[in-house]
Amino acid sequence: MPDGNYVRIEGLKRYFDVSAPWLVRKLEGKPRQIVQAVDGIDIQIAKGETFSLVGESGCGKSTVARLVVGLYPPTAGKIVFDGNDMSERRGQGAHSTLRRRLQMIFQDPFASLNPRWRVFDIIAEPIRAFGLSKDKADLEKQVGDLLRQVRLTPADGRKFPHEFSGGQRQRISIARALASQPEFLICDEPTSALDVSVQAQILNLMMDLQRRLKLTYLFISHNLAVVYHISTRVGVMYLGRLVEEAPTDTLFKRPKHPYTRMLLDTIPDLDMTGRQRAPVAGEVPSPLNPPSGCTFHPRCPFANERCKAERPKALPIEGGTVACHGIEENRIPIEDRSYTARG
């Protein structure tokens, strides 16, 4: 198990009320509707590693990112960062110190930069907000260094975001996230809006920065191939729950949960030229009305009565955990997978 003292997420839940307004509900006799976006998640992240959360759209992975960074308050559970419970109320100063240490990189480089601001001011904002510069010259030096760190030039600071390509904007976004000298970066699909060749640039940059600045990443993605390259550990989410979590190699070489296996089966891979991908039947059910027991049971080829009735608990296995009755009962054989290298 990883050293769980750095980031510890325990029993994290977040429900959203998506009911119609009160009056409409009463008039039309509709019940309240609650989406269980995140329904009890435990994650431990060690310092310096990259923990990835993968899953299909609507599985709650982005909500986890926003909970960790404090954009939403959790419905239940707690997030402990370096010994500090993030949900505890504390003074403005202490809270600001904690915020400085964790920052976020967003998905859409066209929406994450204020279009009316110059790049210099965008990157300088966290430095100013946390009072990290001595004077104007120091601020200019810091912003210039940050721009160079993401392989832009200090002169780029005078431009507006629309003058940059998608990949360059994402680098500006990274520079802003690094401006407060954080230790822990939450990255919400940072490359999914980018073209592949640019995606490689950004992933390489992120890996370089991690090594150089000793950063810890929580990386959210739906792209398993990207996750395979960047992560130390991987968690797989399905309908608000963590179904499997393991070191990257274990997860990809010896996947256990049937949903993980299904995801791995569906990765379009270049080596599959002409090969028929085994398409999986069924679609993700609505999170408004999740299935009983193990939420994956309607799509699972191994499901039995117990799976329909009882929610499986996380079971430690081979350095990770898996929440599956079939694995627990040894009904589902665990097999090694191999992938051919391209070349």
Add this chain to the structure above:
Amino acid sequence: MANGSSWLHRAADSDIWWSFKSSSLTVVAAVVTVLIIGIAFLSPLLAPHTPFDPGSLSLSDGLKPPAWMTDGDWSFVLGTDDQGRDVLSSIMYGTRLSLVVGLASVIVSMAIGITLGLVSGYVGGTTDAVIMRIADVQLTFPAILVALLIDGVVRGLISVKRHDEIALFVIIGAIGLSFWVQYARTIRGSVLVEKNKEYVQAARVIGLSPTLIMVRHVLPNVTGPVLVIATINLGLAIISEATLSFLGVGLPSTQPSLGTLIRLGNELLQSGEWWITVFPGITLAALVLAVNLLGDWLRDALNPKLR
């Protein structure tokens, strides 16, 4: 790729300027607007007479027709009214007053509307519901009725003499208060879109206060539609002031706006002295038309869907 271009250069290169240049009607409207505004605000220098200085008036100059008519006098190009005031000079001073009232009341309603709209959109919940219900209620009354109501209440509270002194502020307040709803609703709509964008979330991650986020991040990105409404409302506000003054509840005849001039002239229309009311009327129509055309163009130019 150093960015050496000046602000002026960027403006001249912008799409807005391009769309402006390629619409000749808009250019004409802009020229008319600038001309009217320029002349109005320079009226103390340009006007041939000072129509509201009782010392310079002479009843013997009264009711002169425009200069090109028989009995016309070239020192009173557009004729005079029954008090002997030069119509041209009255129009110039009156336009200035109409513009002051129009601009000031637009600023008042913008200030109220933007603040309430920002708060409503960003805070949400009960605050939002309360503000929007007040807006709904206000929308069920015509703006002019609201203005009449406010003016009536003020008149009931203070003496007539006192009222004449502060009439300008009362009417600005009355018109301003009756037009805020549109701003508030528009701003609220834009804020609801903008506040979920990632750049606002990024500011929240840094821990900026909601007020700072609203003012620094959200506000600059929602001002486009407000500018359009403001331009169109400038015309509306000028008309409202004219209407109120025409009805006799606006500005007193000692400081006549275009509306007051039209009302005063209207009383003499029956006896054939048409110029006293027609020329202020034409000025008012030209000003409002030009401002509205500018507003229409601005709305289209700022709407990316129509480009």
Add this chain to the structure above:
Amino acid sequence: MVTNNAPLLEVKNLRVEFPTRRGTLLAVDDVSFDIAPGEVLGVVGESGAGKSLTGNAIIGLLEPPGRIAGGEVRLEGKRIDNLPYEEMRKIRGARIGAIFQDPLTSLNPLYSVSRQLVETIQTHMPLSASAARARALDLLKEVGIPGAEQRIDHYPHQFSGGMRQRVVIALALCAGPRLIVADEPTTALDVSIQAQIIALLKKLCREHGTSVMLVTHDMGVIAETADRVAVMYAGRIAEIGPVRDVIKNAKHPYTKGLMGSIPSLGHRAERLTQIDGSMPRLTEIPTGCAFNPRCTVRGERCLVERPELMAADASRAACWLHDAGGVGTPVAPVREMANA
């Protein structure tokens, strides 16, 4: 598969331009390719490469002010690029089917699925209402909509994303077209659903002998589906050839970089291969080879002379490396960043 038959679709020197106030932008520049009957041609490229515009130009749905500025498009030997709108509309339903990225925009939210299918079928085929409905039902079954008998009268919003895309495919198949132009048909879908849609497209292609022009940025989708692939860059075709050759043995430096930058499950490297810089904007396309500022093997010739497609093993690539004259004296690539 590719045979000696006459090609179903021929595109010759196609140019698409956009007049703007800053001059005319050439978004598709001299693009030529063929599609054989029953063949799946993948057209791949990054955003702004001109791949979607090429597809839209072929089906006659360029958004104004975009227009075809040169070249020709032939379907079964007949020119279709210069047809009046009404005639093109008939061909679009009957001979060419179109599938777009967002299934919601292809379906009218106010009409039931049956009504949209029946209307399309009756526009292009002389069938009675009941016969058309029977055909609509068959199509829905064929594209794998469970409980088609009940669902045929549902409205688009009652279907999930994947099911909607199936309905769109059924709609494209109504009149039994010879060619389907599919523009990013899987991009808006989750991976597991993507696999289903790709399998469906392949099955239909096999069973009906329909040709497909598959426009996508996703090389994985192309790898699984296409027979041949055309790689586009800055409005031009950089490389075209059999899909295995292009993926395993790319001949154009851009294709090589592109393939290298796709993370693979086969091996895990410290760094991914990356192509520095980004695709030029249409206003700033360099002279010579459009890729030259990002190319690591460029020479002097690449800066001045534009390469046409030339034979390179089983593929054709627009690169002087495959010309007898070569690239000329090597030139160092442009470095975008101040420090490394």
